[in-house]
Amino acid sequence: MRALVAGAVGEPNGVLRLESRPVPTPEAGQALIRVKATPIHASDLHVVRGRYGFSPEFPDVGGHMECVGRIEALGPGTEGLKIGERVVVAAVPAVPGPQMAGTWQEYLVAATHRLLPVPHHLSDSSACQLAVNPLTALLLVARELDVRPGEWLVQTAAGSTVGRLVIQLAGHLGIRTINVVRRRSAVDEIKALGGDEVICTEDEDLLRRVTEIAGPAGVRKAIDCVAGPVGAQVSQALAPGGEVAVYGALSTHRQTDPAALTIPLSARSVIYETKVVRGFWLNRWFGTASPADVLDALSEVRTLVTDGVLSIPPGRPFPLERFTEAISFAETPAHGAKPLFVFDDDRDEDEE
Template sequence: MRLVVADTLGEPSEVLHLQTRAIPEPGPGQVRIRVTAVPVHASDLHTIRGRYGFTPEFPTVPGIESVGVIDEIGSGTDGLTVGQRVITIGVTGTWQEYVVADARRVLPVPAGMSDSTAAQILANPLTAVILTGAELDVRPGEWLLQTAAGSTVGQSVIQLGTHVGFKTLNVVRRRSAVEDILALGGTAVICTEDEDLRERVADIAGHDGVSKAIDCVGGQVGADVSRALVPHGELVVYGALSTHRQTDPDKLTIPIFARSLIYETKTVRGFWLFRWFHRDPEGSDGCSDRPDSSARRQRRVACAGGAADPPRKVRRSRLFGRSSRTRRQTAAGVRTVGGRYVRQTRVDSRREDARPANAKYVAAPQNSRRGLPVRSGYSNSSVGTTGV
């Protein structure tokens, strides 16, 4: 079989090579999958360059998602059949023609779903659900400011906003992308090619401003997003696309404006899906006893999927003496000529203790809140999909 191998750390175009190896055999409880498509994630390229959250041993076969057809089943494997189309979950090294995986790490693919969508159904859509749910708890009617709106995560966020009812303020680099974002359902678009991000946020959002944002660009764009938020605003950074070609580790930065961060008491924090999956448990299995409505939404996606290792409960920091998930303060300010806000603080009365401690949460039907079926067509975004 053929496979793509990275010999060492370096630029993907220089260190990736096509090799040939024997087709692997499945062991007990395993299946062998003839891979039909794999995505090329930005994180895959970051890993090869040595600038991701972990560094594998080299040589290595990249890839964290795949779709294919089962062509052989190991002994003691139940519930799956030869010829069945499946996706892999938590299986690495997928950039090859055949992948062997534990049976518990594969899921059947619905008949109407394309290979392109199935191959990237986990990492990016799940990131979008978690960011808008457990991380920021974006509610109907609220604004969410996001960068890289044309990316796979960005498009998923736009569709979630349309489904749930929150408004998306979408940042793109090129004027040619504006119409596509609006056609997808984006509420408003800011083009940094010819518009000032902070001024446009103030013009579009009005005197209430924007208090929640997600960023996967970093650099000056990420800094501008932070400054555009109202006092007590929250920015979650989940990527650094602006640094992909940067070779100096000291330049992998976001130049946060100190006065805005300190005197407007804003929060900037990171998010990494890999670490979310490996949080320390605060309960039994991570898929139950979750007395929190926002977190319950994204757990429906992960737990209903039958992942081998259920995602752990999300532990939120109490560093500042409160949980933004249970008692959230947002600013509804009046914008002055000097660009400042006079804020009127409201305290969200949602409380964790208002929900039964032993509540059990199960997979939601597709027409329920946040139970949004993923739309096909993601392959035309920043994540490429390649057929094998």
């Protein structure tokens, strides 16, 4: 079978290569999955560059987050799932916990408690992106920050996949969003999606605009995936006692200068206004949640997606052989669609 393997830590297009590997055999409690589609997330490229929160042993099959595929075989005595069934694989490695198989390959073995059957009408493109970004949006908004109906929520990189899902979820829950983007050309799209307010850092002052929008009561909750000076400004823009959950560091992408990998907080604002700046990482959530909690949360996300509350933007398919092009596309500013590696499937009647 074909697998896209990183031989060592390095620039993805320098260290990734296509290899032929044997199809693995599932053990008890595991299933063999024939992969249909799997995304290229920014975090996947961080792993290859050796700059993520965990580091696998190299050589390593890339893609550590999620995929959709069909169950090809079950391990001995493994029950509850059917051969041929289409499932989402939440391949996110738990931290602390065992490493899981990479998804950028034709077949992989996964524990059955990380598999979620998907309904016929959900496309492969949506299903293969269900377990990471929609789950992150749900956990951040509804559990980590417990944002209540009527409250304001500030979020950065509002045009990201997570950002768009947060806007939809907030609309469903009656939460009002202040959406920060870096390009003026993204503003209309965010408004059309239902974003209540949009701040464009290209030509607007974030602090002043948050104050204008939210008035004297201010905003107490924020999520940030940009970090750097933008993340610091978000914390400063919050009302006293406010809390920001930092879940990404897009401004640090491709940076090697250690000073660039910081969030330069205002000590006065943090101390005298008793702000909280804390992290969220799905891998650590998977490391602490029980298998039942994980399946409950994934099922909740599946319901939100199948009921049309959350719509996952369609990905852009690439065959595995065109990985160089797919990775360059993933790193192009304003590229829009999420790049997906797709594999041929002769039995695609399940998907619309």
